[in-house]
Amino acid sequence: MSAPVPLATGDARELLRATVAQFGSRAALVSALGPQTLCILELLRQEGLSLPTYFLDTGCHFAETLAFRHEVERHFGVEVQVVRPAIDPGTLHATDPERCCAIRKVQPLQQLLGGFEAWVSGIRAEQTADRAEAAAVEWDLRFGLWKVNPLLGWSRATVDEFLSRHGVPTNPLLASGYRSIGCAPCTRPSTDERGGRWAGLAKTECGLHRRSSA
Numbered sequence: 001m002s003a004p005v006p007l008a009t010g011d012a013r014e015l016l017r018a019t020v021a022q023f024g025s026r027a028a029l030v031s032a033l034g035p036q037t038l039c040i041l042e043l044l045r046q047e048g049l050s051l052p053t054y055f056l057d058t059g060c061h062f063a064e065t066l067a068f069r070h071e072v073e074r075h076f077g078v079e080v081q082v083v084r085p086a087i088d089p090g091t092l093h094a095t096d097p098e099r100c101c102a103i104r105k106v107q108p109l110q111q112l113l114g115g116f117e118a119w120v121s122g123i124r125a126e127q128t129a130d131r132a133e134a135a136a137v138e139w140d141l142r143f144g145l146w147k148v149n150p151l152l153g154w155s156r157a158t159v160d161e162f163l164s165r166h167g168v169p170t171n172p173l174l175a176s177g178y179r180s181i182g183c184a185p186c187t188r189p190s191t192d193e194r195g196g197r198w199a200g201l202a203k204t205e206c207g208l209h210r211r212s213s214a
């Protein structure tokens with residue numbers, strides 16, 4: 001096991017530089033191409049760095065999100081590789097969303113990350129109580145590798161301002177009242193950042209960022 005990248009100041013650029021220096025192509029950037037990932041891709045571009053980049057295609061994404069992947073590839077000149085679930089659980093989201101997320105998201109990510117030593121995520125501390133307990137660099141108990149969270153201290157306003165300042169395109173659904181965009185059956189427009197995800201349920205995470213091995 002490699003030692004983790006230095007915590008340093010928690011500065012996003014510094015963390016990304018250290019991650020690429022230490023892990024190189026053994027670190028993966030994984031996302032659904034939300035605003036945070038776009039910030040990371042823009043920071044990598046500005047620093048002249050790159051990481052293998054993956055999009056978890058659950059089979060339930062909005063058409064706008066699927067089309068946006070190509071725009072991201074064009075804008076940043078990167079390949080966004082697609083990871084898909086091994087099976088199609090159909091409408092399981094309606095009766096057992098935890099199991100649906102396990103099949104469509106967690107299991108494919110687990111399989112992917114088995115080939116890496118670190119992964120980079122765009123979670124921010126202010127998004128959920130669980131994410132508020134995350135560290136900029138931490139051992140991911142669930143998936144068994146290092147996890148780097150360079151934007152942990154960023155606010156949503158900081159994210160939006162950064163993307164606007166650097167002319168980074170965003171998922172068009174953000175202009176239609178969505179604040180956080182996941183699978184279509186489980187995402188609603190919302191004024192609250194995570195309030196549109198699994199609206200009406202106690203569920204707040206799909207499991208990718210849950211900070212336990214359970």
Ligand code: SF4
Binds near residue numbers: 058105182184185
């Ligand atoms: S967000 Fe909804 S549709 Fe997507 S994997 Fe989870 S339960 Fe299934």
